[in-house]
Amino acid sequence: MADHSTGGRRAAVLGSPIAHSLSPVLHRAAYEALGLPGWRYDRFEVEELGLAGFLAGLPEGDWAGLSLTMPLKRVVIPLLDEISETAASVEAVNTVIFDEDGRRTGDNTDIPGMLAALREHGLEKVGRAAVLGAGATASSALAALSRICTGPVTAYVRSEARAAEMRRWGERLAVEVRTADWSEAPEGLHAPLVIATTPAGTTDALAGxxxxxxxxxxxxxxxxxxxxxxxxxxxxxxEVVGGLDLLVHQAALQAERMTGRTPAPLAAMREAGERALAARSGGPEA
Structure with missing residues (x-):
């Protein structure tokens, strides 16, 4: 990719709700560390029905890329010129790159971000794993596990419909997926790698x-x-790998692809994220 370091360009995160996204904090920290003072990174509340109009209204040449969160990761696909194999594998795009010729390319940095976060914590291969929950994040977890897990993955879910969905993703991603009811999740904690993909509070009862x-x-x-x-x-x-680890690594990959600068300043991005979260927990939002 070309190095867009001269002049200023724009990027943003889109989704709904978006007010508490840490992406602006991380990307702005990257721009500062990379010496890109003219670059801007914003956030916009965009719902599914508004995405096509938002994309159509972007001035050509001004924008380098977009980060996408829920509920836009799948609905964006028909609006793009092409998507990467990684994004296609889970039918989810969290990154849009605007090429110099105006083409829109979709990618998924969640999957390599997961792998990078695990690698940073010393895990590169595992014999079996457990996934708590189902849905978009769980399918990304299966895609990551397809590259590092040599044995079965057990998914703990609350309904047979979710179980069937996880088995379908397993077949598609060439992962041996076994499913179990959520009531059996305590047994899953004995796996050498446990990936929790559920909303806040869901796993609290498993702490004991x-x-x-x-x-x-x-x-x-x-x-x-x-x-x-x-x-x-x-x-x-x-060993605990947290959501901030994932967020930083996937954002670093986005920053590299949008700016053409490598490597992204991981330490500066993580420090900025930690500061923002600390400020939030202490009261006002960062």
Whole structure:
């Protein structure tokens, strides 16, 4: 990709709700560390029905890219010129790059972001894993596991419909997916890698079931943090990968693709994210 370091360009995160997104904090920290004072990164509240109009209204040449969060990761696909194999594998785009010829290319940095976060915590291969929950984040987790897990993945879900969905994703991603009812989730905590993809509070009741010698927990939440499960896991000596780790790594990949500058300043981005979260927990939003 060309280096767009001269002049200023724009980027933003879109979604709904979007007010508490940390993406502006992370990307602006990247621009500052990379010496790109003319670059801007904003956030816009955009719902599914408004996405096509928003894209159509962007001035050509001004914009480098977009970050997308829910509920836009799938509805954006028909509005793009092409998408990467990674994005196609889970039918989810969280990154749009505007090429110099005006083409819109969709990518997914959640999956390589997960792998990078795990690698940073010393996990590169695992024999089996457990996934708590189903849905878009769980399918990204399966895509990441398809590259590092040599054995079965057990998904703990609340309904047979969700179980069937996870098995379909397993077939598509060439992962051996077994499914179990959510009531059996305490047993899943004995896996060497547990990926929690559920909303805040969902795993709180599992905190008392953490085994004496836990493996690695990847909890995709970052606010509130730590979750009760993550706290209990750490107290037992287990390795914990948090949602901020994922957010920083996927944002770093986005920043690299949008600016053409590598490597992204991970340390500066993480520090900015930690400061913002600390300020929020202490009162006013950062």
């Amino acid at each position: 079931a953490v085994p004496d010698r836990p493996g690695t927990l990847f909890d995709v939440l970052y606010e509130p943090w730590p979750t009760r499960l993550a706290s209990a896991w750490s107290a037992r000596g287990g």
